[in-house]
């Protein structure tokens with residue numbers, strides 16, 4: 001062979017690794033529970049399973065733009081179907097969006113993408129892979145976005161801002177007032193993505209209604225997924241709702257066939273059973289509130305939790321706590337030096353977590 005080895009772009013070589021939630025380790029006499037990926041433990045509705053299995057023409061390409069799914073979503077949310085682009089999970093949809101609006105220009109200028117931190121682990125990977133520069137703005141001590149600091153971080157090179165509500169992994173949701181005031185101060189040529197992966201679990205009063213906002217703000221993109229409340233994480237279906245200024249370029253750049261026929265069929269069926277989904281979601285919300293209250297009572301400092309997870313700000317004890325949870329056959333997600341995110345699971349799993357927290361002492 002001629003020459004040296006292939007080398008990726010410097011940004012790719014320096015990417016942080018996405019640490020996917022690990023399965024729990026078995027322990028004697030204990031049912032193992034995976035509480036590390038914010039999945040819905042109750043699984044999808046039967047109709048979605050059946051629809052998935054009924055797709056037969058496996059040798060044929062799916063509908064390139066998932067027309068049936070977009071039409072169904074349009075009916076459910078009362079928005080035009082043209083305002084929706086689907087993707088391979090919301091992560092696929094976000095990757096498409098970022099690649100349209102942030103990167104390195106022909107003159108070498110590097111676009112900037114502002115997002116809260118700590119937030120969803122994939123943000124730095126998606127932004128840096130697109131060739132853009134990420135600008136992380138620390139969340140406050142209660143795990144809330146510091147919107148003033150995010151506004152202050154805007155420069156001439158900012159092209160995208162990501163908001164995550166409720167914020168993964170810290171938990172609080174943004175209010176409608178906060179986001180409206182924020183949008184009024186963001187230059188109109190910056191795309192503002194509102195990542196609502198966990199929207200169905202929000203119970204806070206006055207939480208942001210992003211679908212109402214996008215109609216008045218052509219620079220707003222609402223990001224949603226079937227992975228969480230709909231429990232279809234394995235099928236990888238997500239979507240963006242926005243006006244044509246954002247949807248047009250996304251559609252032009254979209255890899256065709258990004259949603260498989262079986263995944264589309266399952267997602268459409270799931271939308272036909274929202275009342276069933278509402279029951280499992282409400283169950284998880286109830287459990288989340290029960291867990292949070294028990295932990296507050298035990299003296300833990302747990303921020304507002306509006307997703308299907310709670311955040312334990314354990315700092316330097318995070319790795320040790322995750323290890324202790326592992327001994328009890330619970331897999332949780334530790335962010336070394338910061339905290340531990342624990343997904344809400346089955347009642348027994350949540351009980352076990354509460355017991356662990358009650359007996360855990362910060363021995364240092």
Ligand code: PMP
Pocket residue numbers: 037038088089090091092120164168195197224225226227233236237238
């Ligand atoms: N956004 C947030 C905030 C998330 O937590 C996740 C998944 N953990 C995603 C997006 C991506 O989900 P998916 O690609 O499965 O739709």
